[in-house]
Amino acid sequence: MNEEHIDPEVSESPPVRDPFAHARPSEFYWIQLKPVFKGRLMLHDERLVQIAVTRERVAQLELLRLQVRIEDESVPPDTNFIEVLVDHRNQRVRFGPLQGLRIFPPQRGLAGFMLAQLIEWCQRHCGDYAVTPIILHRAEVPSEEARQARERILKRAGFHQTYSDDGRTEGKAQVNRVSDLVASWNVERVQPLHIAETLRQLREQETLNRQQQAQLTSLQATLGEYKRNDIGHRFAIGCLIVFSIFQALMLLWVVLR
Numbered sequence: 001m002n003e004e005h006i007d008p009e010v011s012e013s014p015p016v017r018d019p020f021a022h023a024r025p026s027e028f029y030w031i032q033l034k035p036v037f038k039g040r041l042m043l044h045d046e047r048l049v050q051i052a053v054t055r056e057r058v059a060q061l062e063l064l065r066l067q068v069r070i071e072d073e074s075v076p077p078d079t080n081f082i083e084v085l086v087d088h089r090n091q092r093v094r095f096g097p098l099q100g101l102r103i104f105p106p107q108r109g110l111a112g113f114m115l116a117q118l119i120e121w122c123q124r125h126c127g128d129y130a131v132t133p134i135i136l137h138r139a140e141v142p143s144e145e146a147r148q149a150r151e152r153i154l155k156r157a158g159f160h161q162t163y164s165d166d167g168r169t170e171g172k173a174q175v176n177r178v179s180d181l182v183a184s185w186n187v188e189r190v191q192p193l194h195i196a197e198t199l200r201q202l203r204e205q206e207t208l209n210r211q212q213q214a215q216l217t218s219l220q221a222t223l224g225e226y227k228r229n230d231i232g233h234r235f236a237i238g239c240l241i242v243f244s245i246f247q248a249l250m251l252l253w254v255v256l257r
Contacts, residue, residue: 009222020063025052028069032191033108044108045232048193051114054181060089064121066114068103073102082111084118093122100137106146109189112153119157124201133174134159141169160184 054065064084141147163171
């Protein structure tokens with residue numbers, strides 16, 4: 001009996017395809033990072049930062065991603081963005097990125113601001129969906145100050161945090177429903193700039209300036225007319241005075257004669 005030897009084929013499971021691998025930002029807006037002081041010393045000056053918004057839907061999955069764009073400054077790859085993935089089929093949302101959140105420049109309120117924007121959007125579109133716990137990584141908090149900042153941000157947003165180590169650097173943050181979250185950030189550090197509102201205010205100010213300029217022109221014309229009338233009146237009064245003096249002199253001459 002001949003034995004048949006079959007070489008087993010080594011098969012590898014194909015990598016999971018990212019349905020949003022080619023997603024690109026569709027809109028942009030600017031925010032103002034306010035100066036940061038420690039006592040009387042200014043640690044960070046004021047600067048403008050651009051936020052790129054990527055919103056896309058594939059079948060029952062929907063992605064909203066916010067990315068920080070800083071001019072003339074390089075940042076490490078796979079950083080400076082925060083996103084939420086919505087699974088409409090299972091009615092669940094997941095905040096990311098999965099490999100951990102790292103935002104530059106740090107300690108400026110950017111992470112809290114962007115998380116609040118994602119929460120606000122989710123509450124408007126899927127407030128009754130469940131929330132997948134956020135895994136907390138040690139690499140996200142290279143210092144104790146960074147760890148405390150992360151803890152404050154998640155607590156302000158309504159997440160309950162549990163840790164698996166004594167240093168409180170690894171664990172998870174969880175909440176039951178999107179409606180349980182709080183869209184809040186440190187307004188003393190980050191101020192969104194609404195371009196449309198700013199343009200509307202500029203147009204209103206421009207219209208007001210034109211109206212004031214027209215009123216000023218009208219007032220100047222009226223004042224010029226008053227000045228011309230005043231000159232005419234002064235001339236007439238002067239002539240009357242001269243004529244009166246002439247008549248008085250003539251009368252005096254007649255009397256003396």
